[in-house]
Amino acid sequence: MARFTPLEERIDALALAAVAAAERRGAPGWLLEAAVFLAKQLWACLFGVLLLVALVAARLWYPDDAALARNDLLTIVAVLIQLGMLLARLETVGELRVILLFHLAGTVMELFKTAAGSWEYDAQGVLRIAGVPLFSGFMYAAVGSYLVRVHRLFELRFDRYPRRGFMALVAAGVYVNFFTHHVVADVRALLIALVVAAYWPTVMRARVHRRHLELPLLAVLGGAGVAIWVAENIATWAGAWSYPGQQDGWEPVSLAKVGSWFLLLIVSVVLVTWVYPPMPSVEPSEADAAEAAASDQPSVRATSSAHAPAQPMLASVPMMNRSRAAEDSSSEKRPRPLTAMRAAMTSGCPTAIEPTIAARSR
Template identity: 40%
Template sequence: MIELIDRHLMASYPRDSLNGISRFLTEFWYFGIKQARACLFVGLFFAAVFLMPRTGLLGLPRYDVLLVAALLIQFGMLAYKLETLDELKTVCLFHAVGFILEVFKTSAGIKSWAYTDFGYTKLFGVPLFSGFMYAAIGSYIIQSWRLLDLRIRHHPPYWMAGLAAFAIYINFFTHHYIGDYRWYLAACVLGLYARTTVVFRPLDRDRKMPLLLAFVLIGFFIWLAENISTFFGIWKYPNQMGAWSTVHIGKWSSWSLLVIMSFTMVANLKHIKEKIHVPE
């Protein structure tokens, strides 16, 4: 799809003739198209989440229908070559990491949130579809990396970035017992990525932005999506059991940290693949 739009666009607006406001608007439009394409799984999956009746479909509880929908979307993308097998493996890793966190957060004694509806495909009280909400973040990062030809300048040592990401993940569990150290971790991340820039190509020229800004922006949009999800009752926080209220703004920081962890997973996997790749 991107290639077809590219050919049509260049037939109408030769790249050499683009300058000033026309270049800005063209690149901004093309950036939006690529972002929409990168959000394909996210968009289709959350469309299913928001449009699914509370009572389910065809006699099947909505949690189970959402699992079927997520699987169909995922394998449809693979079948139509919108996603590679390696990318699918990475998405499955995100699903597993997210599901483990969900099980812990909804467990007895923690109850950070709850899935209150019935479902046949609930395991340890958590519907299996929930892991795809984390997989959606991974899918977006992977697709953006490829479609926008992402390159990272001044990336910190991979082992340090990996250690920080691991500490962020562990803090989601341990803060219930030994205190929340997210702001200390955020300070470490700020130091690690202070000089890091993400270079991307909306059209034919490289553009760049601070990677930390990208983390914060993505975290904000996930926080908005979480507000919509809780409004439709997909899951509920304790303060939303009686009546819906806005998700606490502090969750924005949690999601931004989760984005950092997700990005690090993708970056490290790509780095490992480059190191072990043997040219044919």
Template identity: 55%
Template sequence: MRDDHPSDDLTAVERRLHQWANALLADAPADGARAKLVEFLVFGAKQAWACVFGAAMLVLIMAARLWYPDDAALARNDFLVITAVAIQVTMIATKLETGRELIVIIMFHVVGTAMELFKTDVGSWEYPGEGALHLGAVPLYTGFMYAAVGSYLVRVYRLSDLRFDRYPPRWITSVLAVLIYANFFTHHYVYDLRWFLVAAVLALYAPTVMHFRVFRGVHRMPVLVAFVGVAFFIWVAENIGTASGAWLYPTQVDDWHLVSLNKMVSWFLLMIISVVMVTWVDKPRPPER
């Protein structure tokens, strides 16, 4: 949240927060341990703000699990759908989210729901509970869980003014994303190509370095490290979701346990699909020289 942040990329609420943060941190030291602590705290604050949609969805799912009555006239799953829509509408109406983010969220809804319909049909996982707001065996709130990933990516893109060195051509990343998405379906019938796809991702993105602004400094990170980090936190959120009973894998129906760490490979590959979709809305920009 530095003074030269491109304010045109921020919503009205974020501009006010940006001004307040700069006033609060005006006397922060420019170097030393305290300066590094400030950078770290501001980084955490930006990440938390980027996750606001996903965090709201997790809180909603957990609250419904803990306090929503089983005998209510409105089914729990339908309550989750209606409340998720209300959260989305509120964020747009209060300008906490931009129209560009809404485009990405709709894209994620479509891609995610199509996968959910297939995966529940082949028994990869299931959604307990009844309700009218379903497509097949898939409650409609599930699309918002995929949308939460898209919301985070597009929000962190502008909040941190992301720039990229040696970003691969978008058409190549798009071909790879299509292959990854297809493999989520075809591996049930033919050979699973996920490890070949992981190798392709590593080879394609290995040279790419991400530049991101925090407060006073511009920092650099290999983009693959960021992909793995986000995949890990999605895995953590998945464990919260299954613990709440929002959905369950077959092995968790009788005895809940942590989702296998192997699932992170799927989330890592899903990250590539997510990133490619975001880059078609926000073209990757090179660092300022």
């Protein structure tokens, strides 16, 4: 997984100091975990939040008769936001490639959907392709930016994730159906059934601060679809685009769009898995080591990270990299059998391995 940027490490160090100070003052653990969760979520969706703020600000304060069309202004702002993310190194090169794929796939869909009359944009400005302003592609890129960043910030792991090849085929079917349902049968229900069947056993594990969250992946994707639907309502109110029922005045977007966003998120998740392959919460080597330790010391009981005491050596480690440091620390303390055997053989002390060595020498 990509390392955190220097800017993110500085911000994380400040946040960790604030959390530690709150702990010393006796703040409830659940409240601190909730605060860290919200802070990470906001930081992960930075691109989308800034773009949404720009849409609302343009609606409220940008003059209608300005020389620069509002859609062109929004395109320029979106480009500046993306450049800022790159210059601050808040996105890796691999992540940027996925985000560009989101941008391209979204723009192609916008061109088709606006031509089919699914929604429309205000006909103003010059930074556009056909009837689609260029800032529209950045709205899809904002979703991609959130997904790749939230993966790093929460150190996401997935248990019982389906085969990536199969999910790639499902995602391709979802994307194609967005186009073909205008001319042939809509197989959206079948696609949703396939997604539910594939993701039903999948559990997502996310590290917050001292605790981990374990949630069904389907529930997470459903919640994300609702969140995007809320953002879509804000964007349509701000006049970014309008559906046929909103041309005579704004009204809430139909709840049926939640299903469309859910399916689009499937395409998004599959794209992200090619940058960050889904890893299980416990690696096979870690599981074997834990099993061996349990067999050597049967009286020792495992404790969850939620109840384990804080390790002093981790106090200066950023919260987002703390689990990795803990793994390194535990590996340093793990006994090395070959080293112990060599030490016993050279020390001249009788050991349990001497009879075996003597037998082999005979």
